[in-house]
Amino acid sequence: MTDFVLEANNxxxxxxxxxxxxxxxxxxxxxxxxxxxxxxxxxSTIFKLATGMIKPNKGEIKVLGENPWLNDKIIGRIGFxxxxxxxxxxxxxxxxxHYIGSLHGLKKEELDESIARxxxxxxADDFLNRKIETYSKGMRxxxxxAATLLHDPDVLFLDEPxxxxxxxxxxxxxELIKNLxxxxxxxxxxxSHVLSEIERMTNDIVLIHKGRVIASGDISEIRSLIDEHxxxxxxxxxxxxxLAKYLLDLKYVVSLSFEDNKRRLIVEVEKADNFFxxxxxxxxxxxxxxxxxxxxDDNLQAVFNYLVGGKR
Amino acid sequence: xxxxVKFGEKFFALFSMIKASTRRGxxxxxxxxxxxxxxxxxxxxxxxxxxxxxxxxxxxxxLDFLVISFFLPLMTxxxxxxxxxxxxxxxxxxxxxxxxxxRSKVYIAYFISLILISIIATLLIIxxxxxxxxxxxxxxxxxxxxxxxxxxxxxxxxxxxxxxxxLISLLxxxxxxxxxxxxFIWEGFVGSLPxxxxxxxxxxxxxxxxxxxxxxGSITRYGEASSLLSxxxxxxxxxxxxxxxxxxxxxxxxxx
Numbered sequence: 119m120t121d122f123v124l125e126a127n128n129x130x131x132x133x134x135x136x137x138x139x140x141x142x143x144x145x146x147x148x149x150x151x152x153x154x155x156x157x158x159x160x161x162s163t164i165f166k167l168a169t170g171m172i173k174p175n176k177g178e179i180k181v182l183g184e185n186p187w188l189n190d191k192i193i194g195r196i197g198f199x200x201x202x203x204x205x206x207x208x209x210x211x212x213x214x215x216h217y218i219g220s221l222h223g224l225k226k227e228e229l230d231e232s233i234a235r236x237x238x239x240x241x242a243d244d245f246l247n248r249k250i251e252t253y254s255k256g257m258r259x260x261x262x263x264a265a266t267l268l269h270d271p272d273v274l275f276l277d278e279p280x281x282x283x284x285x286x287x288x289x290x291x292x293e294l295i296k297n298l299x300x301x302x303x304x305x306x307x308x309x310s311h312v313l314s315e316i317e318r319m320t321n322d323i324v325l326i327h328k329g330r331v332i333a334s335g336d337i338s339e340i341r342s343l344i345d346e347h348x349x350x351x352x353x354x355x356x357x358x359x360x361l362a363k364y365l366l367d368l369k370y371v372v373s374l375s376f377e378d379n380k381r382r383l384i385v386e387v388e389k390a391d392n393f394f395x396x397x398x399x400x401x402x403x404x405x406x407x408x409x410x411x412x413x414x415d416d417n418l419q420a421v422f423n424y425l426v427g428g429k430r
Numbered sequence: 431x432x433x434x435v436k437f438g439e440k441f442f443a444l445f446s447m448i449k450a451s452t453r454r455g456x457x458x459x460x461x462x463x464x465x466x467x468x469x470x471x472x473x474x475x476x477x478x479x480x481x482x483x484x485x486x487x488x489x490x491x492x493l494d495f496l497v498i499s500f501f502l503p504l505m506t507x508x509x510x511x512x513x514x515x516x517x518x519x520x521x522x523x524x525x526x527x528x529x530x531x532x533r534s535k536v537y538i539a540y541f542i543s544l545i546l547i548s549i550i551a552t553l554l555i556i557x558x559x560x561x562x563x564x565x566x567x568x569x570x571x572x573x574x575x576x577x578x579x580x581x582x583x584x585x586x587x588x589x590x591x592x593x594x595x596x597l598i599s600l601l602x603x604x605x606x607x608x609x610x611x612x613x614f615i616w617e618g619f620v621g622s623l624p625x626x627x628x629x630x631x632x633x634x635x636x637x638x639x640x641x642x643x644x645x646x647g648s649i650t651r652y653g654e655a656s657s658l659l660s661x662x663x664x665x666x667x668x669x670x671x672x673x674x675x676x677x678x679x680x681x682x683x684x685x686x
Binding site: 133166169170171172173188190191193194196198200202203204206208217218220221222223224225265 | 681
């Protein structure tokens with residue numbers, strides 16, 4: 119028995135000249151883990167390797183302690199919700215779920231019960247008898263999730279499950295994914311290129327970029343990695359010109375810029391802690407009328423951008 | 431969970447997959463072509479039934495030439511070229527690949543589905559041709575035997591051609607072009623050549639079996655026919671080899 123839902127050791131996968139995954143090392147523990155990276159980072163490749171749809175060129179991948187390639191025993195314990203559309207549009211949601219359930223060997227009574235339970239869980243029970251071609255994107259995502267859950271898998275691989283859903287559907291799906299672990303005890307590996315969405319589901323994240331893991335662990339640990347990088351702090355209010363002059367004299371201030379007709383000041387600093395220690399006295403000294411101050415870098419997107427050295 | 435239950439579940443899963451795949455093959459735009467062929471063959475054979483000479487021999491020859499030698503491999507090739515590739519294209523193959531069915535079983539399920547689709551399509555064609563011809567010259571017991579024997583050849587041919595074309599669809603991207611070459615040049619031309627050359631065509635062995643089964647038509651005078659036993663042996667071994675090769679390739683195939 120392994121403690122890890124997924125393990126990758128020196129895992130590489132390339133498609134012709136294009137590298138999908140490059141010497142990737144990864145250990146995904148039980149619980150909910152988010153895989154975050156921009157499009158083309160290699161997220162979907164990890165899922166395809168983990169579901170045995172493709173095999174590695176180098177290294178190894180294990181799901182629940184075993185190699186998933188041609189391993190139908192392990193594949194049967196996985197629920198996979200891909201990032202692409204593969205629903206049978208000509209069918210109704212109910213008929214589609216019956217087909218998917220039957221592929222997992224669920225007999226009629228068990229299948230009916232499972233369809234009722236999972237469709238209720240994902241909020242798809244209202245539209246199951248409609249043809250899939252009439253579904254909105256959010257409905258399709260719910261149906262895909264229901265299909266993923268039908269056979270009560272041990273581990274769920276959800277590739278961009280919120281993609282294309284409207285804001286309300288996204289909110290609902292995020293709550294649902296959290297509950298899948300809390301209430302149903304599924305281990306979940308979920309990917310997204312929208313970092314704030316992952317942050318709302320879990321604190322355990324893996325950041326990947328160009329097929330490599332660039333950071334993994336608790337979000338607060340990852341966030342600490344940015345301390346050595348400049349922060350951007352936004353100060354909004356009146357009479358901030360004088361404050362800007364004082365700030366320019368401080369050694370840890372890298373740059374200053376005004377926005378919104380000098381009502382917003384963006385300060386780039388090397389030592390955020392020092393800045394937040396000094397700023398109250400500076401505000402008092404200059405008489406600036408500050409009504410909001412926040413760090414533009416205090417979100418996952420900034421962490422990600424820092425770590426990959428990309429454009430902020 | 432006992433192993434027996436697991437076996438039962440997998441059998442049920444396999445059955446579901448075959449049902450879905452066959453249904454998908456039949457409720458498909460490609461199947462419209464079968465309707466056109468049904469109309470075409472009904473017209474041709476209806477016309478032939480009004481011309482001289484006409485009789486049981488001629489009716490048998492028409493069904494032999496049009497259906498067994500031409501439309502059977504053609505239909506199997508057309509449906510075989512897409513049975514897996516269509517599911518790869520619209521990504522619905524993901525559902526079966528992430529089910530607990532092994533790749534070998536998935537391949538066998540596609541193979542059985544193709545046989546069923548091929549049989550349904552060819553039976554529609556042969557039945558319409560049979561009714562159009564013998565409905566005019568007279569339906570009797572002899573005509574019915576011709577029909578039953580032709581149906582037997584359709585069943586045998588569907589199995590052999592299905593094992594071939596499903597394998598070809600894994601090997602070659604443009605299966606349709608290869609299939610057309612195979613049907614027209616290989617089966618049509620090579621299979622008609624005199625001497626031992628025709629031994630490399632499936633058509634030869636199907637006609638050899640037909641010679642033993644049929645009582646009417648030029649097939650009964652097929653001079654260079656192999657024996658019934660050796661024809662069945664050759665076709666059985668061919669199907670086994672093609673299936674083993676297909677399973678081997680399908681197990682190695684990646685679905686990015």
